[in-house]
Amino acid sequence: MSGAKPMKDPLDLLDLASVLTDEEREIQATVAKFLADRVRPHIGEWFENAHFARELAPELGKLGVLGMHLEGYGCAGTNAVSYGLACLELEAADSGFRSFVSVQGSLSMYSIWKWGSEEQKREWLPRLAAGEAIGCFDLTEPDFGSNPSGMRTRAVRDGGDWILNGSKMWITNGGIADVATVWAQTEDGVRGFLVPRGTPGFTTQDIKQKMSLRASITSELYFDSVRLPDSARLPLAEGLRGPLSCLNEARFGILFGAVGAARDSLQAAIEYADSRVQFDKPISAFQLTQKKLADMTVSLGSAALLALHLGRLKDQGRIRPEQISVGKLNNVREAIAIARECRSVLGANGISLEYSPLRHANNLESVLTYEGTNEMHTLVVGQAITGYPAFR
Amino acid sequence: MNIVVLVKQVPDTAAERTLSEADHTLDRADADLVLDEINERAAEEALTLKETADAEVTVVSMGPDSALDAIRKVLAMGADRGIHICDDRLHGADVVTTAKVLAAAVRTVGDVDLVLAGNATTDGQASAVPAIVADLLGLPQVTHARKLTVDAGRVRAEREAENGEATLDAPLPALVSVTEKINEPRYPSFKGIMAAKKKPVATVDLGDLFPAADDAGFLVTRTRVVEAVPRPARAAGIRITDDGSAGRRLVEYLIAQKLV
Amino acid sequence: MPDVLVLVDHDGERVHKSTYELLAAARRLGDPAAVVVGTPGTAARLGEPLARHGATVVYAAESAEAGEFLATPAVDALQLALRESGPAAVLVSATTDGKEVAGRLAARLDAGLLIDVVDLDSSGAVTQIVFGGSYTVRSQVTHGIPVIALRPGSFEPEEHPVQTAERELALPPIDPAASARITARHAALAGDRPALTEATVVVSGGRGVGGADGFAVVEELADALGGAVGASRAAVDAGYYPHQYQVGQTGKSVSPQLYIALGISGAIQHLAGMQTSKTIVAVNKDPEAPVFGLADYGVVGDLFAVAPRLTQDVAARRAGS
Numbered sequence: 001m002s003g004a005k006p007m008k009d010p011l012d013l014l015d016l017a018s019v020l021t022d023e024e025r026e027i028q029a030t031v032a033k034f035l036a037d038r039v040r041p042h043i044g045e046w047f048e049n050a051h052f053a054r055e056l057a058p059e060l061g062k063l064g065v066l067g068m069h070l071e072g073y074g075c076a077g078t079n080a081v082s083y084g085l086a087c088l089e090l091e092a093a094d095s096g097f098r099s100f101v102s103v104q105g106s107l108s109m110y111s112i113w114k115w116g117s118e119e120q121k122r123e124w125l126p127r128l129a130a131g132e133a134i135g136c137f138d139l140t141e142p143d144f145g146s147n148p149s150g151m152r153t154r155a156v157r158d159g160g161d162w163i164l165n166g167s168k169m170w171i172t173n174g175g176i177a178d179v180a181t182v183w184a185q186t187e188d189g190v191r192g193f194l195v196p197r198g199t200p201g202f203t204t205q206d207i208k209q210k211m212s213l214r215a216s217i218t219s220e221l222y223f224d225s226v227r228l229p230d231s232a233r234l235p236l237a238e239g240l241r242g243p244l245s246c247l248n249e250a251r252f253g254i255l256f257g258a259v260g261a262a263r264d265s266l267q268a269a270i271e272y273a274d275s276r277v278q279f280d281k282p283i284s285a286f287q288l289t290q291k292k293l294a295d296m297t298v299s300l301g302s303a304a305l306l307a308l309h310l311g312r313l314k315d316q317g318r319i320r321p322e323q324i325s326v327g328k329l330n331n332v333r334e335a336i337a338i339a340r341e342c343r344s345v346l347g348a349n350g351i352s353l354e355y356s357p358l359r360h361a362n363n364l365e366s367v368l369t370y371e372g373t374n375e376m377h378t379l380v381v382g383q384a385i386t387g388y389p390a391f392r
Numbered sequence: 393m394n395i396v397v398l399v400k401q402v403p404d405t406a407a408e409r410t411l412s413e414a415d416h417t418l419d420r421a422d423a424d425l426v427l428d429e430i431n432e433r434a435a436e437e438a439l440t441l442k443e444t445a446d447a448e449v450t451v452v453s454m455g456p457d458s459a460l461d462a463i464r465k466v467l468a469m470g471a472d473r474g475i476h477i478c479d480d481r482l483h484g485a486d487v488v489t490t491a492k493v494l495a496a497a498v499r500t501v502g503d504v505d506l507v508l509a510g511n512a513t514t515d516g517q518a519s520a521v522p523a524i525v526a527d528l529l530g531l532p533q534v535t536h537a538r539k540l541t542v543d544a545g546r547v548r549a550e551r552e553a554e555n556g557e558a559t560l561d562a563p564l565p566a567l568v569s570v571t572e573k574i575n576e577p578r579y580p581s582f583k584g585i586m587a588a589k590k591k592p593v594a595t596v597d598l599g600d601l602f603p604a605a606d607d608a609g610f611l612v613t614r615t616r617v618v619e620a621v622p623r624p625a626r627a628a629g630i631r632i633t634d635d636g637s638a639g640r641r642l643v644e645y646l647i648a649q650k651l652v
Numbered sequence: 653m654p655d656v657l658v659l660v661d662h663d664g665e666r667v668h669k670s671t672y673e674l675l676a677a678a679r680r681l682g683d684p685a686a687v688v689v690g691t692p693g694t695a696a697r698l699g700e701p702l703a704r705h706g707a708t709v710v711y712a713a714e715s716a717e718a719g720e721f722l723a724t725p726a727v728d729a730l731q732l733a734l735r736e737s738g739p740a741a742v743l744v745s746a747t748t749d750g751k752e753v754a755g756r757l758a759a760r761l762d763a764g765l766l767i768d769v770v771d772l773d774s775s776g777a778v779t780q781i782v783f784g785g786s787y788t789v790r791s792q793v794t795h796g797i798p799v800i801a802l803r804p805g806s807f808e809p810e811e812h813p814v815q816t817a818e819r820e821l822a823l824p825p826i827d828p829a830a831s832a833r834i835t836a837r838h839a840a841l842a843g844d845r846p847a848l849t850e851a852t853v854v855v856s857g858g859r860g861v862g863g864a865d866g867f868a869v870v871e872e873l874a875d876a877l878g879g880a881v882g883a884s885r886a887a888v889d890a891g892y893y894p895h896q897y898q899v900g901q902t903g904k905s906v907s908p909q910l911y912i913a914l915g916i917s918g919a920i921q922h923l924a925g926m927q928t929s930k931t932i933v934a935v936n937k938d939p940e941a942p943v944f945g946l947a948d949y950g951v952v953g954d955l956f957a958v959a960p961r962l963t964q965d966v967a968a969r970r971a972g973s
Contacts, residue, residue, distance in 0.1 A: 632950070
């Protein structure tokens, strides 16, 4: 039903693929193929049934996706751009899968890799990289989201041990994690602890009735006088710098991932608009639809360029936190706008789980909030350009 | 054990395929090229054997510069080395020439125990190349295998054809072609992708493979396309209302369309 | 008239219909000479029907082990017959076996090979349909004796009784190190259908199938055509058929040479998964069903009347070949 032949890949109008290395392209294509085979056929159903396909974790591990940008301990050791492109493809399938991978690689594994002892790294990283074990990262609390320094979870010394009390909220992978990286106040400031599943006093409760990220697990975690040896503490992490460094890693994946969700939404809209006929012609031939598609293509291209630029900076070791804030702020904001607009192109069919845009839009509501809300990233950028912190 | 896998890069089957107006060969410039899916299964079979036996896997592909991507993919899956036959003179090569060139490339490997190929490629469907390569190399052709066992110097396979199945048995060295049912190919791992760049790929041309042949005497094709007519765009089709004869008329239509 | 060599398809007792198609095609180019490869006595058993269909010569390439090895005896036999007769062309059926025999022979002769031919004329120019029907190509051989594999079903068998001379060909002994031995033969596994996304024929059922039991009609037609079975989302949601066979927006995208939609209305979600099929046939009771807008051949009618008849006729045609 097409008119004149459209360009070969309308989703890459700017030909960004041409500035990737062969290796980056191959990694991206491998992730895309895996997801096309193993996730896409089922994702609508999983989202509807609030099912996380945990059995895919070892397969993702085998590919090398988990902790892929880390060196050693069974990790693949790719560059940052490759990691970003993998996140892009994962989120093009579903933000839930990208969230799983971000938490596993950038939060759980990175916290151990960056701040852990050699013993902790050897114990956990190879299993986490293989997807045999699952990790989570516990910073946010029911009453402390944007303001983690107010956290109530506390660890106090008891002889050579630590006693941990408190609770954590909105923890991706929480209910299935084999090891939790828990951040708690101590008398010396914030410290991190590795708490294995099954430690007495450590319980979890999955959060039900979500309207977003339904294909991944989000949990509340409770610590009731959990006794931990000092060897459970991440020895190199001191203060909030510990958890915040991890969040920067994860946000980097998100600013690529959002591009994926937007691309997938736009693809659905372009294909649909070409096949949907009203008033005897495809709706893609109407000016109002074309304006939507064109505007979205421009903003998708800009977001992708931004992501790639930040990826190159990260690979050169020059990226700064406020630059990551620019990326997360812009790309998630644009992605959610694209996903919603794509839903409108699909008309009534847009509310069906057979099409991805509304699922992506709903998922992106979480992405907009987690790992620093839009508002907090706005203030980070504000401070960077004015010098005035305006957070409180 | 020395295993050679023959692979080919083909246009993505999901994409539209066009013939060039100039010489009626497949227009590859316009197409997304991918490693042929059945070839990928041949590679998987080789790599599975490599896991259980001490084997070196060489992947051979004939095609333009872009065929290197197909070779690299198999290297990323775990093959050890590649041979890329790249020569502009091979543009438009027919089935016989393709087989002769592939056989010559296999000969350069030396002491080959097993040659693996896909039973067909999605672009040509001639399905004859593996059998010809076997004939040229004097190897038993164990083709269209949906199941394969290599053990104690012999190969056994379940051959699938339209008239039923057959069990084949042959001594090594042998050539095996596999069907799409034989296995599920692995995904290359990221470590594999990164390691593939360091694996050796020899690029050879006709001069390397046939040093004695003179240029003018080398036949690239023994057939000529006189005319290629694209199928007319989908028009409003035939519509009938069943009066009891629709089943029969439908069969006649399918026969006329050469579909049954 | 020059000879045209025809490789006889047979099961030892009976000549297959595809051979008669080859003989009919061969008569456009010259005098058909049939090559029978088999155990001793086979050519004598098959001589009469071959003569009735125009074979002026029957070459008997017989040995005790001829049936035990794959392809090699047939290639050897054709090569011997070629030396005897110097033919204008060699014709074989474009079956799995036939294509391989044709290829090996062409390579030995350094001759042009034309495969999957659906028509040919007296000049030797042939017609092929390539890329799953997207092109019709006319080709000819420019070097050597044309070796042509004809797609079964492309020619009508013709009776043309002639006097036949039988000639013996002495097959060379087979080198077991260079040929695969056939140690057992068995019928194809029933219900062993091709994968949905790789099948050349897909037969899909929709809500109009009416229930899980009704899918037997869909499966039988798919089996007769050697195709895969698909289902629309409506049929899957209604529990008629498992999810992994769903064709459409969610589910698989297919692009077979022939797609037959039975009782599928053609919601936009379904069309998204099959509209690139080369030929689309639809059977639906509702003349307003959107699937008819896309179908090359649409039947307004009851699928339970049309499909079984189609299955029967296709099966009969296959059995005859």
